[in-house]
Amino acid sequence: MARLTIESLRKSFASTVAVDDFSLDVADGELVCLLGPSGSGKSTILRMIGGFEQPTSGAIRIDGQDVSRLPPDRRPTGMVFQSHALWSHMNVFNNIAFGLKLRRLPRSEIRRKVEEALELVGLGGYGHRQTFQLSGGQQQRVALARSLVLEPKILLLDEPFASLDQHLRERLREEVRDIQQRLGITTLFVTHGQDEALAMADRIVVLRNGQCEQADAPDIIYRNPQTQFVAGFIGQMNFIAANVEGGTFRHPHVSIAVGVQDGPAVLAVRPEALGLAATDGEAGATVLRSTDFGSHIMVDVELADGTRLKAMTSPSIRWERGARARLVPAAYALYRDNRLVDSGRVEGRATTAASLDVVRVTV
Amino acid sequence: MADTATASATGGSEPAIGRGLKGLLLVALPVFLVGWLIIYPIIAAIVSTLFVEATDGVQFSTASYRFFFSDPYSRANLALTLWTTGVCAVLLLLVGLPIALYLRFSTSRFADLVQSLAIFPMFVPSIILSYALIRTIGPNGTVDILLNAVGLPKIPSPYLTPWGPVIGLVWDNLPLTVLMLTAGLAGISNSAVEAARDVGAGPIRVFWHIILPRMGNSILVTISFTVLGIFSSFTLPYVLGPASPEMMGPFMLRTFNDLYDPLNAKTQAVISFVFCLFFGIFYVWSIARNQRSQSR
Ligand SMILES: Nc1ncnc2c1ncn2[C@@H]1O[C@H](COP(=O)(O)OP(=O)(O)OP(=O)(O)O)[C@@H](O)[C@H]1O
Ligand SMILES: [Mg+2]
Numbered sequence: 001m002a003r004l005t006i007e008s009l010r011k012s013f014a015s016t017v018a019v020d021d022f023s024l025d026v027a028d029g030e031l032v033c034l035l036g037p038s039g040s041g042k043s044t045i046l047r048m049i050g051g052f053e054q055p056t057s058g059a060i061r062i063d064g065q066d067v068s069r070l071p072p073d074r075r076p077t078g079m080v081f082q083s084h085a086l087w088s089h090m091n092v093f094n095n096i097a098f099g100l101k102l103r104r105l106p107r108s109e110i111r112r113k114v115e116e117a118l119e120l121v122g123l124g125g126y127g128h129r130q131t132f133q134l135s136g137g138q139q140q141r142v143a144l145a146r147s148l149v150l151e152p153k154i155l156l157l158d159e160p161f162a163s164l165d166q167h168l169r170e171r172l173r174e175e176v177r178d179i180q181q182r183l184g185i186t187t188l189f190v191t192h193g194q195d196e197a198l199a200m201a202d203r204i205v206v207l208r209n210g211q212c213e214q215a216d217a218p219d220i221i222y223r224n225p226q227t228q229f230v231a232g233f234i235g236q237m238n239f240i241a242a243n244v245e246g247g248t249f250r251h252p253h254v255s256i257a258v259g260v261q262d263g264p265a266v267l268a269v270r271p272e273a274l275g276l277a278a279t280d281g282e283a284g285a286t287v288l289r290s291t292d293f294g295s296h297i298m299v300d301v302e303l304a305d306g307t308r309l310k311a312m313t314s315p316s317i318r319w320e321r322g323a324r325a326r327l328v329p330a331a332y333a334l335y336r337d338n339r340l341v342d343s344g345r346v347e348g349r350a351t352t353a354a355s356l357d358v359v360r361v362t363v
Numbered sequence: 364m365a366d367t368a369t370a371s372a373t374g375g376s377e378p379a380i381g382r383g384l385k386g387l388l389l390v391a392l393p394v395f396l397v398g399w400l401i402i403y404p405i406i407a408a409i410v411s412t413l414f415v416e417a418t419d420g421v422q423f424s425t426a427s428y429r430f431f432f433s434d435p436y437s438r439a440n441l442a443l444t445l446w447t448t449g450v451c452a453v454l455l456l457l458v459g460l461p462i463a464l465y466l467r468f469s470t471s472r473f474a475d476l477v478q479s480l481a482i483f484p485m486f487v488p489s490i491i492l493s494y495a496l497i498r499t500i501g502p503n504g505t506v507d508i509l510l511n512a513v514g515l516p517k518i519p520s521p522y523l524t525p526w527g528p529v530i531g532l533v534w535d536n537l538p539l540t541v542l543m544l545t546a547g548l549a550g551i552s553n554s555a556v557e558a559a560r561d562v563g564a565g566p567i568r569v570f571w572h573i574i575l576p577r578m579g580n581s582i583l584v585t586i587s588f589t590v591l592g593i594f595s596s597f598t599l600p601y602v603l604g605p606a607s608p609e610m611m612g613p614f615m616l617r618t619f620n621d622l623y624d625p626l627n628a629k630t631q632a633v634i635s636f637v638f639c640l641f642f643g644i645f646y647v648w649s650i651a652r653n654q655r656s657q658s659r
Contacts, residue, residue: 079561087558
């Protein structure tokens with residue numbers, strides 16, 4: 001039940017700037033995913049909110065109160081670590097009860113709360129177990145229960161499922177999402193997996209070199225990436241670099257009228273928005289490989305300049321290796337110096353001879 | 364030797380015999396040395412204190428032990444030795460644990476300096492340390508001179524009091540204590556400590572509830588290890604300690620050398636040995652317990 005405000009947060013270590021002028025506003029009950037490549041500062045941001053790292057400058061406010069100088073034990077935050085960090089000399093019950101005991105709650109209440117927390121993470125009756133008698137996923141859930149039982153205002157999760165297998169991960173992330181929504185805890189979730197972020201988050205923050213590239217709802221991040229980096233980082237994306245001349249993006253294989261000043265630019269097209277049309281002309285791209293995924297076929301093509309692209313086509317047409325294909329983009333985005341400068345749909349403008357065998361798959 | 368003979372007699376392929384022989388030869392030397400230089404003298408000493416020559420041949424007698432435990436001076440020496448050992452063990456933990464904690468959890472570059480300072484006493488021979496201590500905290504030593512220079516009274520010097528050896532022994536044993544405690548602390552992960560901070564434990568509670576319970580074994584090992592060395596120490600108590608009562612090390616030497624009384628010197632040695640054996644067994648037991656708990 002809390003609002004988290006981060007204002008131009010900075011953290012520099014001896015040789016690196018890990019977080020650079022990062023600002024974020026997380027609403028009450030919102031789940032925000034921090035996404036970014038390794039070393040982009042995700043953990044550092046989380047550790048500064050939890051109090052394990054001192055910001056070089058900037059402020060962290062929880063419900064308006066500046067907590068950035070408080071030690072971790074006096075912050076209303078709960079953190080679940082990547083390496084669950086259970087205390088091996090205590091059993092499951094005592095691991096969860098430790099924080100309550102520190103708060104000097106009556107015994108009966110501690111017992112009740114711990115059992116509730118265990119029930120919440122689906123481990124009812126596991127209290128007497130030793131931590132080494134649990135599987136990895138169960139340990140991770142105990143770590144989650146240990147944080148939840150204290151009813152933190154802000155829940156911080158740093159790649160909590162990184163060490164688990166795909167199946168367990170998917171199940172746990174649904175459980176976490178469930179619990180988070182039921183309790184309405186404001187949550188910050190760090191992950192490497194964009195699937196995880198797209199599936200769970202109310203909002204995704206894409207980080208790069210300690211800076212925020214874009215912070216938006218998952219569908220906007222996916223459909224409307226504001227920078228070339230985000231476009232390439234989330235989902236699959238084809239990039240074609242060329243020049244804009246006289247209001248047209250000119251490339252030997254694609255020409256699109258765009259509303260941008262002349263100069264170099266990068267055209268971005270999702271595989272599902274890239275159609276292929278058979279052609280005999282030398283101007284066609286060469287098919288390298290086509291992979292059948294059942295519901296669709298992923299065709300890898302190579303342009304004359306060596307650029308490789310992926311096109312998602314309908315399974316009704318087979319593409320042989322070495323065949324020639326014309327590119328038929330249905331929607332595009334145009335970037336210049338990492339910034340979005342234009343985007344739109346192509347309504348048959350670039351494909352003058354839209355023939356019957358053109359396959360367009362749009363989402 | 365007899366074993367190797369039977370091994371080759373019972374047969375087996377050539378290389379196996381060769382290997383078995385090599386293995387036996389490898390352990391034979393240390394086993395032989397331990398037997399000859401340690402086990403045999405111990406048994407010989409115990410036997411020679413219990414079977415003494417009387418007028419009518421060799422007789423079993425516990426007279427020397429009865430003398431030791433009835434003689435107030437001998438008892439005082441034993442008590443002083445136990446007192447010194449106990450006080451040193453407590454002081455070593457009190458001084459060593461904070462240093463070890465600092466070394467384990469500090470991230471500043473200053474920690475390297477502290478580490479080398481803490482290890483430094485290991486390279487100083489006890490005899491040099493003894494005289495250095497006399498020059499600093501002895502009568503009219505550096506401390507007295509400094510105090511005098513600012514017009515303060517002299518310190519009551521610990522030199523030639525029971526606190527003399529205590530100070531020397533703590534200084535001498537600190538490196539080993541710190542090293543062993545740091546090794547024990549290495550098993551406690553940063554995230555375990557951070558998780559405890561996260562649920563609301565301040566530094567003291569983290570130490571009490573998270574660090575200490577997992578340190579139990581390494582503290583036991585450290586104590587029994589240092590206590591073994593302190594109990595039978597000689598140089599520091601000899602140079603820094605009082606003349607009477609004295610610790611067991613100097614006591615034995617004086618009984619043997621100055622009083623020409625080998626029987627009582629040997630009795631004192633056996634009694635010291637029994638105490639050390641007790642600490643030794645404690646040490647082995649705590650290591651075994653540690654291994655058991657880790658293998659879980
Ligand atoms: N204690 C530290 N001392 C020095 N540099 C650090 C420290 N912690 C992190 N860094 C640096 O700060 C940058 C950001 O690190 P951080 O751990 O936040 O990355 P991350 O986004 O969590 O990466 P990953 O996805 O691999 O966990 C990295 O370049 C890292 O090397
Ligand atoms: Mg990280």
